[in-house]
Amino acid sequence: MSGSTRFTMGSSTGTGRRRRGDTRQRIQDVALELFSQQGYEKTSLREIAEHLDVTKAALYYHFKTKEDIVISLFEDLSRPMNELIAWAEEQPRTLETKLEIVRRYHEALIGAEPLFRFMQENQATLRDLSIGENFKERMISLAKLVQEPDASMKDRVRCISALFTMHAGMFFMRNVEGDPEEKREAVLEVALDLVTQAYGGSATG
Structure with a gap:
């Protein structure tokens, strides 16, 4: 896979590395920081301004609205x-x-760590905005792509755990x-080990 394009979350890779001259991104940065620190409900548009x-x-x-900011994020x-x-859907299903x-x-x-912290601390808000369901659907798609359809239950758990190991690690x-x-690096290594075990572990799993 050498030379392949790497993915980051949107046009920024974390609040500290956004283009500070971009007003829209500055609003997202500040709003996300306030949402994470004091909660979505307790933060007003006036306070963000x-x-x-x-x-x-x-x-x-x-x-x-605040909802518009969260949706944009x-x-x-x-x-x-x-x-x-x-x-991933266009690649061979190899290890x-x-x-x-x-x-x-x-x-x-890594680039989206502030957003995931907001997700963790404002789960009720996400349910109300139906955003969490959309993210859940994408996670299900990723989970399917890192496991084999005929994998044993233990190996399926290993693959799903690999993704959520990275979430928990944050x-x-x-x-x-x-x-x-x-x-x-340790979190990534553990996640890679889990997928590797699943790929070669069906016979013993």
Whole structure:
């Protein structure tokens, strides 16, 4: 897979690396930070505007409601996930392809860490906005692409666990002491090991 295009979440790879001159992205950054810190319901559009040092009218030019902001964030998340799924569907169903899916998804998750933190801490809001269901559908598609249709139940669990190991790693590894890059590499290695075991583990699983 050398030379293949890597995927990141939207046109940014994390709040710290967004183009700061882009007003729309600045609004997304600040809103996501406030949503994560104090909750979606407790954050107002006025407060977002104040943190940006812009008028509420200027914010309205880009987003009319908080829901519009959240939907835009998930559109940024969904686009590269859709691209990854489309790419994977055209590849041979080999172990190499499955491991590359895991690597690309891991890179995408690193870029979208603030959004996933918001998802974790505002689950009720996501249900109300029906956004969580759309994300769930994409996760089901990815899970199918990293496992074989005739795999044993244990191997299917291994493949699904590989994806959610990366999710859990973003949240729980933050409380574990150590170098951030080393922790990310460890999470990826465990996820890759799970898929590798599943691919060659049907006979013994």
